[in-house]
Amino acid sequence: MYRSHHCGELNAAHINTEVTLSGWVQGVRDKGFMIYVDLRDRYGITQLYFDEEQSSKSLLEKAQSLGREFVIQVKGQVQERASKNPNIPTGDIEILVSELTILNEAELPPFTIEDETDGGEELRMKYRYLDIRRNPVKESLIFRHKVTQEVRNYLSKEGFIEVETPYLIKSTPEGARDFVVPSRMNEGQFYALPQSPQTFKQLLMVGGMDKYFQIVKCFRDEDLRADRQPEFTQIDCEMAFIEQEDILNAFEGLTRHLLKEVNGVEVDKFPRMLYDDAMRLYGNDKPDIRFGMEFGELNEVAQHKDFNVFNSAELVVGIAVPGGNAYTRKEIDKLIDWVKRPQVGALGMVYCRCNDDGSFKSSVDKFYDQDDLAKWADVTGAKAGDLICVLSGPTNKVRAQLSALRMELAERLGLRKPNEFAPLWVMDFPLLEWDEDTERYHAMHHPFTSPKPGQIELLKTNPGAVKANAYDLVLNGNEIGGGSIRIHDKETQALMFDYLGFTPEEAKAQFGFLMDAFQYGAPPHGGLAFGLDRLVAILGGQETIRDFIAFPKNNNGRDVMIDAPAPIDDEQLKELSLKLNVKS
Numbered sequence: 021m022y023r024s025h026h027c028g029e030l031n032a033a034h035i036n037t038e039v040t041l042s043g044w045v046q047g048v049r050d051k052g053f054m055i056y057v058d059l060r061d062r063y064g065i066t067q068l069y070f071d072e073e074q075s076s077k078s079l080l081e082k083a084q085s086l087g088r089e090f091v092i093q094v095k096g097q098v099q100e101r102a103s104k105n106p107n108i109p110t111g112d113i114e115i116l117v118s119e120l121t122i123l124n125e126a127e128l129p130p131f132t133i134e135d136e137t138d139g140g141e142e143l144r145m146k147y148r149y150l151d152i153r154r155n156p157v158k159e160s161l162i163f164r165h166k167v168t169q170e171v172r173n174y175l176s177k178e179g180f181i182e183v184e185t186p187y188l189i190k191s192t193p194e195g196a197r198d199f200v201v202p203s204r205m206n207e208g209q210f211y212a213l214p215q216s217p218q219t220f221k222q223l224l225m226v227g228g229m230d231k232y233f234q235i236v237k238c239f240r241d242e243d244l245r246a247d248r249q250p251e252f253t254q255i256d257c258e259m260a261f262i263e264q265e266d267i268l269n270a271f272e273g274l275t276r277h278l279l280k281e282v283n284g285v286e287v288d289k290f291p292r293m294l295y296d297d298a299m300r301l302y303g304n305d306k307p308d309i310r311f312g313m314e315f316g317e318l319n320e321v322a323q324h325k326d327f328n329v330f331n332s333a334e335l336v337v338g339i340a341v342p343g344g345n346a347y348t349r350k351e352i353d354k355l356i357d358w359v360k361r362p363q364v365g366a367l368g369m370v371y372c373r374c375n376d377d378g379s380f381k382s383s384v385d386k387f388y389d390q391d392d393l394a395k396w397a398d399v400t401g402a403k404a405g406d407l408i409c410v411l412s413g414p415t416n417k418v419r420a421q422l423s424a425l426r427m428e429l430a431e432r433l434g435l436r437k438p439n440e441f442a443p444l445w446v447m448d449f450p451l452l453e454w455d456e457d458t459e460r461y462h463a464m465h466h467p468f469t470s471p472k473p474g475q476i477e478l479l480k481t482n483p484g485a486v487k488a489n490a491y492d493l494v495l496n497g498n499e500i501g502g503g504s505i506r507i508h509d510k511e512t513q514a515l516m517f518d519y520l521g522f523t524p525e526e527a528k529a530q531f532g533f534l535m536d537a538f539q540y541g542a543p544p545h546g547g548l549a550f551g552l553d554r555l556v557a558i559l560g561g562q563e564t565i566r567d568f569i570a571f572p573k574n575n576n577g578r579d580v581m582i583d584a585p586a587p588i589d590d591e592q593l594k595e596l597s598l599k600l601n602v603k604s
């Protein structure tokens with residue numbers, strides 16, 4: 021028996037009990053005649069005690085030889101501590117050790133195993149097993165377990181069945197590049213790793229499994245923007261014989277359950293916002309609605325004066341920064357520099373101070389009088405003491421720029437509170453999205469998403485205007501889930517592939533299996549998928565997903581611990597009938 025108790029368990033009620041504990045040495049305080057050792061395991065820390073009077077010489081020497089992260093087992097008696105530590109559950113007691121066994125020695129760890137460590141991120145990823153011993157990472161993994169457990173509880177209770185789908189498949193069009201796996205038995209052929217189980221879950225609906233879910237790994241070979249992982253986890257869901265409303269209710273229910281069970285937070289019915297409104301009011305399809313600062317479109321009140329920058333712009337749009345009139349000229353100049361950074365890309369920023377006496381002072385006073393500026397304040401909802409920030413330019417660009425500014429200012433003003441949760445549905449996304457590079461329309465969600473009823477015809481005349489039965493679940497400015505009602509008949513699906521530029525042969529080669537299945541009685545169906553890593557991070561009050569993933573990859577998609585990806589040897593290449601053509 022390695023242990024009778026764990027290291028977070030013992031307290032005053034156990035005094036005089038004989039116990040056995042095992043764990044890692046967090047630290048040794050050697051006072052010569054007395055030695056204290058902090059013993060750590062997953063559950064906590066317990067103080068071990070040795071002294072000249074009560075411990076044998078050999079025991080004392082053994083205790084003195086202990087190094088950080090040694091794995092040890094001790095037997096001893098629980099006794100009351102002379103100086104108590106009210107900050108930890110075991111702070112009232114210590115173990116007077118009678119027997120010490122070193123189970124394994126340890127090298128000095130490359131960084132301190134403390135809540136606040138001296139190890140940089142890359143180093144901690146290299147020695148992730150040590151990092152996992154630290155409370156913040158350990159707690160995040162336990163937190164993730166709790167969330168997934170609650171997901172399984174809730175969905176199972178609602179009648180969903182968890183079904184596994186294969187990883188070695190053929191391309192699924194989620195808009196990223198595939199990771200591919202060469203097949204040894206089928207020379208020159210490759211599997212693709214699923215970007216999502218999309219087509220399989222639809223086939224499960226055809227198979228009659230009318231409520232499916234799966235906590236599943238997905239793989240997307242994308243350029244890794246900060247905080248993305250090439251492999252990530254989805255809570256993937258699909259339902260048959262449902263309408264959009266049923267899906268929204270089912271997964272709003274799941275989200276509400278998680279917020280309640282995991283965070284102890286009750287939220288009202290989730291607001292719903294049309295995609296067009298989200299773009300107009302927040303310049304963003306995943307608005308953070310924990311705070312206001314909604315966009316005010318100023319074309320009507322700011323154009324047709326003598327200010328040509330605004331006159332020639334497609335959109336003039338502003339936000340009111342609460343209390344922003346307190347900014348000094350220097351601070352405002354810095355803000356202007358911030359929006360001009362290449363990452364944001366604005367050409368400049370016009371501002372207007374809203375003074376306490378009700379007057380205005382703008383950076384374009386030459387062109388606008390007090391009445392004009394009062395209208396700006398009216399449209400943006402600015403009050404005395406606020407600062408109005410105005411950007412102008414092509415609609416899509418300027419919305420993205422002002423959205424970036426809104427988020428930055430909210431961050432600086434402390435309005436993005438991690439323990440406040442503001443979920444909402446964003447609905448009626450466009451079906452298609454114009455891609456500047458290929459000069460073609462792409463499915464904004466994926467090609468299996470159905471257009472809004474009655475809009476199929478519009479595909480011919482104005483494809484960009486067609487709306488989809490597609491919805492995203494947004495939480496605190498992050499898309500945590502997205503899905504759609506699917507096309508479930510072969511004709512519409514064929515039409516859709518056609519509009520997306522697939523020849524009938526290409527469509528058949530890539531998705532023939534799905535089209536075939538649609539000929540055998542496909543029920544109406546739809547679903548969505550949550551990004552589990554992000555969901556867990558947000559519920560955990562954090563913005564970065566890495567700490568919630570046991571073994572994450574770095575920004576170059578590398579696992580620096582196991583050193584992958586890595587070359588394979590010539591023999592393996594030969595077996596796979598592959599020849600490399602890599603510039604060294």
Ligand code: ASP
Nearest residue numbers: 216218503504547548549
């Ligand atoms: N497969 C979709 C995705 O990964 C989700 C869905 O439509 O259910 O985004």
